[in-house]
Every structure is written in structure tokens, then in C-alpha cells.
Amino acid sequence: MDRPPVKLGVMISGSGTNLQAIIDAILRGDLKAEIRLVISNRADAQGLERARRHGIQTQVIEHRKFPTREDFDRAVLATLNQRSVELVICAGFMRLFSAVMLDAFPGRIMNIHPGLSPAFPGIHAQRDALELGVKIAGCTVFFVTAGVDVGPIILQAAVPVLPGDDESRLAARILQQEHRILPHAIRLFQQGRLEIEGRRVIVKGEPGGTHPPPLINPPID
Numbered sequence: 001m002d003r004p005p006v007k008l009g010v011m012i013s014g015s016g017t018n019l020q021a022i023i024d025a026i027l028r029g030d031l032k033a034e035i036r037l038v039i040s041n042r043a044d045a046q047g048l049e050r051a052r053r054h055g056i057q058t059q060v061i062e063h064r065k066f067p068t069r070e071d072f073d074r075a076v077l078a079t080l081n082q083r084s085v086e087l088v089i090c091a092g093f094m095r096l097f098s099a100v101m102l103d104a105f106p107g108r109i110m111n112i113h114p115g116l117s118p119a120f121p122g123i124h125a126q127r128d129a130l131e132l133g134v135k136i137a138g139c140t141v142f143f144v145t146a147g148v149d150v151g152p153i154i155l156q157a158a159v160p161v162l163p164g165d166d167e168s169r170l171a172a173r174i175l176q177q178e179h180r181i182l183p184h185a186i187r188l189f190q191q192g193r194l195e196i197e198g199r200r201v202i203v204k205g206e207p208g209g210t211h212p213p214p215l216i217n218p219p220i221d
């Protein structure tokens with residue numbers, strides 16, 4: 001069934017490269033979506049310029065100006081509703097939503113985390129992975145629920161940790177995959193192929209029998 005484009009509200013706090021990946025996927029015709037609004041909680045977020053360059057409406061709602069997390073969320077919610085947003089995308093957004101937003105968009109808020117959830121929640125996932133000496137790192141797109149980076153997982157990508165990696169080299173390798181799996185997660189949602197069953201997300205119509213080759217690191221020579 002040919003579904004209409006999904007109306008997105010994108011939340012940012014910084015550089016906005018994940019926002020750019022969504023914009024590019026739409027422009028390429030790879031994603032049937034319309035970005036109705038970009039909201040940043042920081043006035044200096046570079047991502048705001050990315051949105052403006054593409055004529056996308058932006059709004060700065062600074063969390064510091066609200067006495068409580070709930071008040072901030074109510075301001076965000078009102079702005080998203082004014083633009084008839086159907087799906088909220090946290091793209092490098094560094095705030096946790098309260099029940100005000102979670103209850104308003106059940107199963108309709110996605111986040112991208114630069115770690116293989118449930119490993120390494122929080123804002124230093126790449127550094128924590130390096131310091132703990134894991135050989136495989138990656139990123140996760142999940143539906144946001146209460147808690148930090150723990151919602152039902154939609155997609156994950158794995159990348160090797162390579163000799164000589166520092167935090168920025170590993171973060172860049174993970175970021176490349178973030179830019180692939182976040183637009184794809186939105187595409188699956190727009191196609192009506194995501195079903196949440198408790199903690200799990202079922203992706204309907206997955207090609208049976210095909211699976212990615214295992215990632216072994218360091219490789220078996």
C-alpha cells in the first residue's frame with residue numbers, strides 16, 4: 001500500500017549531521033518524509049543552519065528557560081502539534097524527555113545512540129567502548145521510552161574498533177553508520193513495517209534467509 005510521506009519533527013542540540021542525513025535521503029528520493037520542523041534546545045546548534053539552508057522551519061526552545069523538564073516538554077509538544085508532526089526524531093538531541101512527551105507520542109519518538117545498546121548508555125558511548133577495550137562497537141536506533149537509551153531497538157549497525165583508534169576516529173566510523181540506519185528506520189516506519197511487541201520491534205517483510213556476514217574483529221586470517 002502506497003502510504004503518504006511521514007511528517008517529521010526533528011530534535012537537535014548540535015552539529016546536526018544526522019539531520020543532514022535525513023534531509024539528503026529525502027532529497028535523493030530514498031525516504032518519503034516531510035520535515036515539518038527542526039527544534040533545537042540550543043541557539044548555537046549548527047544543525048539549525050543546515051535546516052535553514054533547506055528552507056525547513058526551525059524553532060529554538062532553550063531548556064534552561066523552563067523551571068522543569070515537564071514545562072520544557074509542554075513547550076516542545078505544543079510546537080510539534082502546531083506543525084502536525086507524526087513522528088519525532090531525536091538526532092543528536094541531548095535531553096531526556098519526560099512523560100509529557102512520551103505519553104503524547106507513544107511508539108512515535110525515535111533516537112539514535114552511538115553505542116550497541118544496551119551497552120554504553122549515556123553521552124560518552126564511544127569513549128566508554130574504547131576504554132573498556134571492546135573489539136566491536138556501533139550504533140542503535142530505538143523507540144524512546146522512560147530511561148536512558150534503553151527503548152525497543154529498531155536497527156543496529158556494528159563497526160570494528162581498529163588498532164590506533166582514538167575516540168574521534170571511532171566516533172567518525174560509527175557516525176557513518178548512524179547516517180545510514182536512522183533514515184532507514186524512518187523509512188521502515190513510513191512503510192508501516194515496524195511493530196512493537198513489548199521490548200522487541202518486529203520488522204515486517206524482512207527478507208527471510210538473508211543475513212549480514214558476521215563481523216569478526218580482529219579478523220580470522
Ligand code: GRF
Pocket residue numbers: 012013014015016017018019047091092093112113114175178
Ligand atoms: C552523534 O554521534 C549522535 O549519535 C550523538 O551526537 C553525535 C552528533 O550527532 N548523539 P549530530 O551530528 O548532531 O547528528
